[in-house]
Amino acid sequence: MDTTAPRCRPHRLAAETWLVPRLVPAGEAGFVPVNSMVITGEQPVIVDTGAVIHAKEWAEDVFGLVEPADVRWIxxxxxxADHMGSLRTAMDLCVNATLVTDFMAWQRISVHTELPLHRMRWLNPGERLDIGDRELHAVLPPQFDSPTTRGVVDSATGVMWAADAFAAPTPGEIHELGDLPAGLWDQVFMPFNSMGNPWHSWLDPDAYGRHLDTLEKLPVRVAASCHGPVLRGAGISDAYAKARAMAGAPAVPAPGQPVLDDILKAAGLIDPTG
Ligand SMILES: [Fe+2]
Ligand SMILES: [Fe+2]
Known part of the structure; x- marks a missing residue:
């Protein structure tokens, strides 16, 4: 099995909008995407800053799309960690950029990284930010693994950044849902997203359904995310249907010690007969 992650290049999502794809090897599952996004509009936006292990490639790709001094928003x-890996670099290089975040995220970041409050804008779900040729509409994503999480919808293109929602592994450098092997999405959606959002087992389907209804009414044409394939059209509806079906369903247990033992045996780090 080839576990070397391919060197992905920016992938066009819509006009002036690019996915910056990265992959992390994930054993038999293939690779887990760890993506970010760039909007090269009138006021360029970096959307998430990747993982530290990808800092070099992330900077090559992002600053190949937009000059650091032109970036107006992060x-x-x-x-x-997989979303703020190059945040410090981006804030230092993009001297004209304002960080769009929220109170709780700032609180959590401030225990290890000092950020300039005067270069910050707090945007809560439901609020909109006018950035010249478009608005960024902050949303509470359909699924999330940190209470600070905000997704965003670009009014000009209908691209939604869904953060950690709608995750799925990929067998290689495949970014669009329609290009994944047949059946993979249906097979992995529940276990993969259950591990990141185990709270789904407590959800009242009606109450959660109302949140998804609100999101589905937004004019979203493309849903991109950090850890999943790019969704368009029916793929977006399908992802919402799959998320709805998780409400109240038992959470899928994460891999335990037997899986770690198998990994260690395969790597020759423990006695296979032990
Ligand atoms: Fe997360
Ligand atoms: Fe993440």
């Missing part, structure tokens, strides 16, 4: 969906 939208941080939340403060998890």
């Amino acid at each position: 939208f941080l969906s939340h403060e998890d």
